[in-house]
Amino acid sequence: MARWWLTLLLVNLALIATAIPRLGIDAMPWLALEGVVLIAMLSLWPRHHGRRWLGYLGGALITIALLGALGDTVTQEIRGRLFNPYLDPAQLPIFLALLRDNLGLTLSLVLVTATLIILLAFGAGVAHLLATLPRPRHAAARTGLTGMLLLSAGLTLLGLTQHIPWLGTPGVSLLAGQTSRAYATHAAVSDFEARLTQRESPLDAAQGQPLPGLAGRDVILAFVESYGMAALERAPFAGPVNARLDAMAEAFAQAGLSVASGRLMSPTLGGQSRLAHASVLSGLWIDSTLRYDLFLDSPRATLIDDFEQTGHTSVAMMPAIYRDWPAGQRLGYDEIHDDSRLDYRGPRLGWVTIPDQFVWHRLRQVRNTHHEPVFAELALISSHAPWVPVIEPLPWDELEDGKAFARWEGDGRNFYELWGDNAGMRQRYGPALAYSLAVAGEYATRFVEEDTLLILMGDHQAAPGMLGFTPNKEVPIHVISGDPALIAPFLAHGFKRGMQPPRDTPARAMDELRGLLHRLYGVEAH
Structure with missing residues (x-):
C-alpha cells in the first residue's frame, strides 16, 4: 500500500x-x-x-x-x-x-x-x-x-x-x-489566408492606394518601444511619464503645434514588435509569427506602397536591425537605415545600441537629402527593457556622429544581469520612457512644421512579468502637426486634443489605422 x-x-x-x-x-x-x-x-x-x-x-x-x-x-x-x-x-x-x-x-x-x-x-x-x-x-x-x-x-x-x-x-x-x-x-489562420487572397476593398489590393490629403507633406510613423497605457496609469511609472506628456503638451502649444491623442489595441504584449508594425502597415490583424510570415509571402500592399503612390520616398530607421532583414526588402522601403547605415560612432549603451535622440538626428539629416516628401517609419529602442542606462537629452548641435554620448560609456554593460531584477526595472521603466518621449517631443518642436504629420505611438505594453498583474494590450497614439487642419479629422474620429489619450471610448484596433488614414486623407475624402 x-x-x-x-x-x-x-x-x-x-x-x-x-x-x-x-x-x-x-x-x-x-x-x-x-x-x-x-x-x-x-x-x-x-x-x-x-x-x-x-x-x-x-x-x-x-x-x-x-x-x-x-x-x-x-x-x-x-x-x-x-x-x-x-x-x-x-x-x-x-x-x-x-x-x-x-x-x-x-x-x-x-x-x-x-x-x-x-x-x-x-x-x-x-x-x-x-x-x-x-x-x-x-x-x-x-x-x-x-x-x-x-x-x-x-x-x-x-x-x-x-x-x-x-x-x-x-x-x-x-x-x-x-x-x-x-x-x-x-x-483563424485559415481565415487569415483566405483574407489575403480576397479583394473586398481597395486596401486588399496588391497595389498601393494614394493618400492625396497627405501629398506634399512629410509623414513620420514613430513606434516607441514598450510604450503602453500601463505607463500612464500604474505606479511607479505614471509619475515621470505623465509629467513628460504634460511638458510636451505645453511645449507644443508654445511652438504652435496641434496635437491629438487616442488609444490603439496592439496585437502583441511584452515583445514581438514586428507584429505591431506589420498590423499598422498592412491593415491586417497580425498577432502571430505565422500570420506575419503569411503576410510577407502575400502580394498585399501596405502603407509604404500607399505613400509611394502619393509621391513619397519611403525610409525605415531601424537601429535594432544589425543583420540581413529580408522582411524590409519585401516591404519595399526605398531606403533602410539599420545599425550600420545609421553610422553611429558613439558607445553602445547596454541593450540599446543607438539612443533615440541620435536616430531622430539622423532622420533629419536623411530628410534633408530628399527634395520629395518622405514617409519615414522609426523603431525607437531607448525604452526597451531592461531600461539601463537611463540617459538625458543632449543639445542637438552636439550630436554629430554620436560621440557626444561617450559620457555614458560603460553604463548598462551589465544589462544581462538586470533582466531578472523586476523591482529595478520597475523603477527605471518610467524614466527611460520619459526620455524617449522627451527627445521625440524636442524633435517635433524643432522640426515638425505645417507640412509634416508626426504619428507617435507605442508598439506594445511592457512584459506582464514586470508590470505586475496582466495588463491589456492598449497603447497610446499621438498625432502632431504644425497644421491644425491635419489634426482636426482625428478629433472627429474619437481622438482627444492634447497628449492624454481619452479613457471613455473603446480603443481602436491597430490594424484599423491604415484604413483610418485613408478615410481621413484618401481618394474618397478628397
Whole structure:
C-alpha cells in the first residue's frame, strides 16, 4: 500500500501543479480526480492485458501536461497569455536566442538542460510507478478502488467538481484547453489566408492606394518601444511619464503645434514588435509569427506602397536591425537605415545600441537629402527593457556622429544581469520612457512644421512579468502637426486634443489605422 500511496501523491502533485499558471496557488484544486481515476483503473486492470503500457502512456501524458504548464508559465510571464501549441513551438528558437542574449550561452544551456532533465526524470519515474502498480489481492481493497473509480469518474463526468473548490481535473483541463486553442488558431489562420487572397476593398489590393490629403507633406510613423497605457496609469511609472506628456503638451502649444491623442489595441504584449508594425502597415490583424510570415509571402500592399503612390520616398530607421532583414526588402522601403547605415560612432549603451535622440538626428539629416516628401517609419529602442542606462537629452548641435554620448560609456554593460531584477526595472521603466518621449517631443518642436504629420505611438505594453498583474494590450497614439487642419479629422474620429489619450471610448484596433488614414486623407475624402 505504501507504493500505491506514493504513486497517488506524486501523480496528484504533478497534476495540480499544471493548474498554477492558469489559476494561481490560491485557486488551484488540491485533489486531481483524473489522477485518482488513472491509479484506480491501473490497479484494477488485469496484469497481462497491456497494463504496463497503459502505465507508461499515463506517465507520458502527465509529462506532456507538465511541459504544457511550463509553456503556460513562460508565455504568461512574457506575453501575458497561455501557451498555444499551434503557434508557440515555432517561437522556441527566438526564446532560446533571447535567453542566450540575456543570460549568456553557458548559463542558458545549463538552465534549459537541467529543466528538461528534471521534467523527464520525474515523468519517467511516475511512468515506472504507474506501470508497476501492484494489483490488490483482497476483495475489500478491490471493492474500495472500484468505488473510488466510479465516484471520481462520476463527479468528473457530471461536472460537479466546479462546486467543490478543492476538487478538479487540472491535467485534463490543461490539455483540453491547449488543444482547443490550437484548433481555434488553425481555423483563424485559415481565415487569415483566405483574407489575403480576397479583394473586398481597395486596401486588399496588391497595389498601393494614394493618400492625396497627405501629398506634399512629410509623414513620420514613430513606434516607441514598450510604450503602453500601463505607463500612464500604474505606479511607479505614471509619475515621470505623465509629467513628460504634460511638458510636451505645453511645449507644443508654445511652438504652435496641434496635437491629438487616442488609444490603439496592439496585437502583441511584452515583445514581438514586428507584429505591431506589420498590423499598422498592412491593415491586417497580425498577432502571430505565422500570420506575419503569411503576410510577407502575400502580394498585399501596405502603407509604404500607399505613400509611394502619393509621391513619397519611403525610409525605415531601424537601429535594432544589425543583420540581413529580408522582411524590409519585401516591404519595399526605398531606403533602410539599420545599425550600420545609421553610422553611429558613439558607445553602445547596454541593450540599446543607438539612443533615440541620435536616430531622430539622423532622420533629419536623411530628410534633408530628399527634395520629395518622405514617409519615414522609426523603431525607437531607448525604452526597451531592461531600461539601463537611463540617459538625458543632449543639445542637438552636439550630436554629430554620436560621440557626444561617450559620457555614458560603460553604463548598462551589465544589462544581462538586470533582466531578472523586476523591482529595478520597475523603477527605471518610467524614466527611460520619459526620455524617449522627451527627445521625440524636442524633435517635433524643432522640426515638425505645417507640412509634416508626426504619428507617435507605442508598439506594445511592457512584459506582464514586470508590470505586475496582466495588463491589456492598449497603447497610446499621438498625432502632431504644425497644421491644425491635419489634426482636426482625428478629433472627429474619437481622438482627444492634447497628449492624454481619452479613457471613455473603446480603443481602436491597430490594424484599423491604415484604413483610418485613408478615410481621413484618401481618394474618397478628397
